[in-house]
Every structure is written in C-alpha cells, then in structure tokens.
Amino acid sequence: MTTPSQLDRFLDVPLQFEAVLQGPALRVDALLALSEGSLIETSQPAGEAVEIFAAGVLIGVAELAESNGRRAVRMVRFYPGSR
Numbered sequence: 505m506t507t508p509s510q511l512d513r514f515l516d517v518p519l520q521f522e523a524v525l526q527g528p529a530l531r532v533d534a535l536l537a538l539s540e541g542s543l544i545e546t547s548q549p550a551g552e553a554v555e556i557f558a559a560g561v562l563i564g565v566a567e568l569a570e571s572n573g574r575r576a577v578r579m580v581r582f583y584p585g586s587r
Contacts, residue, residue, distance in 0.1 A: 522557040523566060523577045553580070 566577035
C-alpha cells in the first residue's frame with residue numbers, strides 16, 4: 505500500500521486540466537480561422553455543471569462561476585477513487 509509520504513514526490517507533476525463546455529457548432533472554415541486568443545462563446549450560464557478532467561481522466565464536476573469579472577469553475581464534486 506502506498507503511503508502519503510511515498511506520493512509526495514508526485515505532487516509537483518503538472519497535469520492538463522480541462523473543463524468541458526458546450527460550444528456552438530462551427531463550420532470547418534470558421535474552425536480553421538481560429539487563432540490563439542480567439543473567443544468561442546458558450547451558451548452555458550454561470551452555475552451550470554461541467555465535467556472536469558485531469559490528464560484525460562474524468563475526476564469530477566464543477567460549476568461555472570464568475571471571479572473578478574472572469575469566467576471560472578468551482579469544484580463541487582470529486583468522483584470516488586479520483587483523489
């Protein structure tokens with residue numbers, strides 16, 4: 505069995521964090537026209553639930569929130585075995 509102290513060396517490993525949002529349907533030409541910094545509007549309002557992934561693994565659910573005028577996610581539930 506792994507102890508917390510054995511896991512300490514992994515605490516600094518960066519993981520890709522993803523929140524899956526509903527977006528509009530885009531035509532291929534519109535998709536190809538996107539560049540870094542492009543905005544894609546979402547119809548999901550603040551407070552709506554979104555799935556959260558870390559390193560491609562579903563780890564829980566968050567809700568969309570506002571923080572200092574910016575859109576953010578607030579974790580509301582971690583799935584068992586994902587922490």
